[in-house]
Amino acid sequence: MDEKRPPRPPMQKEITCKDLGSGIYNFATPPVGFQQYLILGQEKALLIDSGMGIGSLKKEIEKVTKLPIVLINTHGHPDHCGGNAEFAPALMCPAEFDVYEKMATLEYRQKDSGPKPGGPGGPGGHPGEGPKGGRPMEEHGKRPELQPTGPAPVPVEDGAQIDLGGRVVEVLYTPGHTHGSICIFDKLTGSLFVGDNVMGERVSVYEWNSGTIEDLHRSLLRMKALEPSKLYSGHRPNVLEPEILEREIRCAAQLLDGAVGVPQKVRGGAVALAYEAEGVCICYDEKKIR
Ligand SMILES: [Zn+2]
Numbered sequence: 551m552d553e554k555r556p557p558r559p560p561m562q563k564e565i566t567c568k569d570l571g572s573g574i575y576n577f578a579t580p581p582v583g584f585q586q587y588l589i590l591g592q593e594k595a596l597l598i599d600s601g602m603g604i605g606s607l608k609k610e611i612e613k614v615t616k617l618p619i620v621l622i623n624t625h626g627h628p629d630h631c632g633g634n635a636e637f638a639p640a641l642m643c644p645a646e647f648d649v650y651e652k653m654a655t656l657e658y659r660q661k662d663s664g665p666k667p668g669g670p671g672g673p674g675g676h677p678g679e680g681p682k683g684g685r686p687m688e689e690h691g692k693r694p695e696l697q698p699t700g701p702a703p704v705p706v707e708d709g710a711q712i713d714l715g716g717r718v719v720e721v722l723y724t725p726g727h728t729h730g731s732i733c734i735f736d737k738l739t740g741s742l743f744v745g746d747n748v749m750g751e752r753v754s755v756y757e758w759n760s761g762t763i764e765d766l767h768r769s770l771l772r773m774k775a776l777e778p779s780k781l782y783s784g785h786r787p788n789v790l791e792p793e794i795l796e797r798e799i800r801c802a803a804q805l806l807d808g809a810v811g812v813p814q815k816v817r818g819g820a821v822a823l824a825y826e827a828e829g830v831c832i833c834y835d836e837k838k839i840r
Contacts, residue, residue: 591714624745634700646730726766
């Protein structure tokens with residue numbers, strides 16, 4: 551059994567904001583720096599994901615812009631949709647609605663964020679990080695205030711063009727990490743917001759709501775065809791050079807060709823297979839190759 555895990559990201563209690571230039575802002579939210587992005591047009595701003603829902607992301611956004619906010623979720627995991635309640639119903643791929651309904655509720659996030667008996671426990675924040683991979687959101691057993699359950703999302707179509715006023719972004723269905731994962735492409739800068747399909751540390755494709763390695767491979771080829779200038783992930787390290795796509799594509803292709811990973815303990819004591827090649831790690835379920 552391989553007990554090696556990605557290094558733990560540093561804890562943070564406050565929401566931080568970084569100007570990435572060209573009207574793109576990056577917010578990092580508690581407890582472990584989940585990554586959200588704001589793209590400004592002339593008439594509207596697009597918010598990509600809302601974090602776990604600790605603190606008010608809306609208040610921080612209002613320091614940057616007074617434009618009306620359109621929220622889109624890259625997928626339905628709680629660390630991407632937990633703050634949805636502060637905004638109008640989010641755009642989301644319909645294949646993700648069940649994930650959102652089960653995992654982004656206040657009750658689920660409370661359970662995921664509470665201290666666990668006998669040790670670290672608590673949230674990995676990202677559900678894939680597992681009970682032992684996570685930590686309580688507060689070090690002394692006190693639960694943080696969480697945003698309430700958000701409203702039901704509204705469907706967004708593959709290829710949808712969202713006009714923010716003088717700036718159009720495109721939505722792409724890119725299943726892999728989950729069935730309904732999407733990417734958002736900012737045509738103005740060539741920036742591609744990849745959710746959890748491309749991660750600097752480890753891509754997870756082993757949960758009940760995950761797609762297959764074949765899905766991921768196809769989605770990565772689609773992302774590469776856009777020739778993005780930069781990738782922005784939902785977790786740290788969040789700014790990635792597009793060449794990582796090539797490596798992840800090869801890693802996924804090797805799995806499709808029969809390569810096998812090393813068993814690794816994941817969430818809830820389950821075991822997934824971790825396959826590492828060229829500095830990319832894909833953690834997957836052997837039943838979810840094709
Ligand atoms: Zn996720």
